[in-house]
Amino acid sequence: MNLENNLIFAKAQDDADELKDFRKQFLFPKHIDKEFIYLCGNSLGLQPKVAKEVLNSQLDNWANYAVEGWFDGNEPWMFYHKELKKLMAPIVGASPDEVCPMNTLTVNLHLLMVSFYQPKGKRFKIIMEGGAFPSDQYAIESQVRFHGFDPRDAIVEVFPREGEDVLRTEDISAKIQENGDEIALVLFGGINYYTGQWYDMEMITKVGHSVGAIVGWDLAHAAGNVPVKLHDWDVDFACWCSYKYQNSGPGGISGIFVHEKHFGNSKLNRFAGWWGYQENKRFKMQKGFVPEAGADGWQISCTQVMPMALHHASLQIFEKAGFITPLRIKSIALTEYLEFIINQVNKELDIDQYKIITPQNSKDRGAQLSIIAKQKGKQIFDGLIESHILGDWREPNVIRLSPVPLYNSFEDVYLTGQALLKVSKQILKSN
Known part of the structure; x- marks a missing residue:
């Protein structure tokens, strides 16, 4: 044209x-x-007109049912997150079992790193893009320190070549291969917040796996923006916020992805809470954490109803748009x-x-x-x-x-x- x-x-x-x-x-x-002509959806998406309606609906549920709202009404809060999972999955190329709405982005990044950053022996390094969003930098640095390593030794950043603004995929691959059996985790942002570069997620995941590393992604600027196929690309884990391209309100609910290949891995560490306990026995209040199947097993606290309602409203717009x-x-x-x-x-x-x-x-x-x-x-x-x-x-x-x-x-x-x-x-x- x-x-x-x-x-x-x-x-x-x-x-x-x-x-x-x-x-x-x-x-x-x-x-x-x-x-305004609004061109800032990469930072905060616009409010759907239906947002007040869905919030008022949940406020009515609270008013009419109080604590019984967890089990009564058209959308019982106990199971509300499952409605969102069906709509979240197509946005990130996953099955509903592999995704879950919960917490906020950096909290989820920490929770997933508890499970998937497990340094052992000489395999303790994390590969990430240079100039990542500060939250990612701080989260990774603190996780590394928590395990007793010096970030200067454990974090390997990949920067663009001199005189260039964006990273070359071959340079990322070369850095991963160069560090080889010292890498525990490859953790990139799907799209760099500053340059807007969408990394070759499929290739980077493949190269990371080829050297025996776990590969995870922060999809803050990618989810709802570009087509990703987390399951098919064999990504180990990912997390994202919903308030940018997914228009779910400031500080809106985050989402996580855990590949189904990890569901049966009892060796994964996790910080547990009762909402991640197996659903059919959750209210027996028993000792000994037994996780719910799938990504739901990474939940900690109970459903955040109001943020989820806003996200649900926006996800239904995505569904109507195809x-x-x-x-x-x-x-x-x-x-x-x-x-x-x-x-x-x-x-x-x-x-x-x-x-x-x-x-x-x-x-x-x-x-x-x-x-x-x-x-x-x-x-x-x-x-x-x-x-x-x-x-x-x-x-x-x-x-x-x-x-x-x-x-x-x-x-x-x-x-x-x-x-x-x-x-x-x-x-x-x-x-």
């Missing part, structure tokens, strides 16, 4: 978009009674159009002001483009906000823009380009 930098073209794409009506199911933030495949097709088209528009802005400015550091090939990225602003970046970002364009700023000079296929349009992308050009001319000219 020949892309065009004009409103007629953008509106024509929107008219042909089979997903366009899903935009009506979300609430957009406003400034001075005008809606889950990830149709969303991915639109996402690729939106980011390709955004890339085209950014390049057009550079041409209009007649300078190389903006550099996209997210991989150019759509198979290596999701819905986010990370853009270096070479001059006056923060001023330009603030100018975009004043122009009702809400993206995301990352120090020292990166603007992250994320057109989300459930609620963003081609017109959004076009108008963002127009605003960026206008703001850039004003600020760069004045300086």
Whole structure:
């Protein structure tokens, strides 16, 4: 397709978009009674309009049933998480038994590392991407220290080559093979939060397994964004949040994945709680932890009903949209159009002001483009906000823009380009 930098073209794409009506199911933030063009779903997804309804429904259950709500009503809380599991599984390429909604992301990362980071002898190292999100860095560092190792010895980070912005898969593979039988765990983010690079998860998992390591993934920026196949790729474990691309509210419920091949492994450590105990005997209150089958056996505390209700509402929107495949097709088209528009802005400015550091090939990225602003970046970002364009700023000079296929349009992308050009001319000219 020949892309065009004009409103007629953008509106024509929107008219042909089979997903366009899903935009009506979300609430957009406003400034001075005008809606923002919201391009920050990579940080916090928009609120589904049905969110208040589902919360009020659960508040009514609480009011009408009180403690009996665990077993009475249309959606007894005791079993509520099972409704979510059916809808979570297609989003991450798993079976319902392999996933479970629980806790928050970094808590789950710690719980899974208790099970899957088991250093023995000279096999104690963890391979991770350099520049991972701080929570991952802190969690891994503290787990390593907990086992008595110095992070400087136990954590091996893989950085891009000098002068490059993203990692090469061959460099990741080489680093894994180089450390070989010293690696206990390979733990990457599926998509890097800063650059937006989607790592070759299947290949990295395969290479990690080839040297005898466990392989896990933090899918904070990948779940609900790109098609992943955790079961088929033989991933050992994964976890993710639900408040970015899955639109389940700030601090929303997290999810975990544990491959079914580990279900019968009694040698796995785990921090146990009563909600992970086998369901049919849970209320006998007996000593001696016996885990529930599947990923549910990693639960600790009882169902977080309100966050799960919000997540349930959002997951049902995904189901109506056909889950990830149709969303991915639109996402690729939106980011390709955004890339085209950014390049057009550079041409209009007649300078190389903006550099996209997210991989150019759509198979290596999701819905986010990370853009270096070479001059006056923060001023330009603030100018975009004043122009009702809400993206995301990352120090020292990166603007992250994320057109989300459930609620963003081609017109959004076009108008963002127009605003960026206008703001850039004003600020760069004045300086």
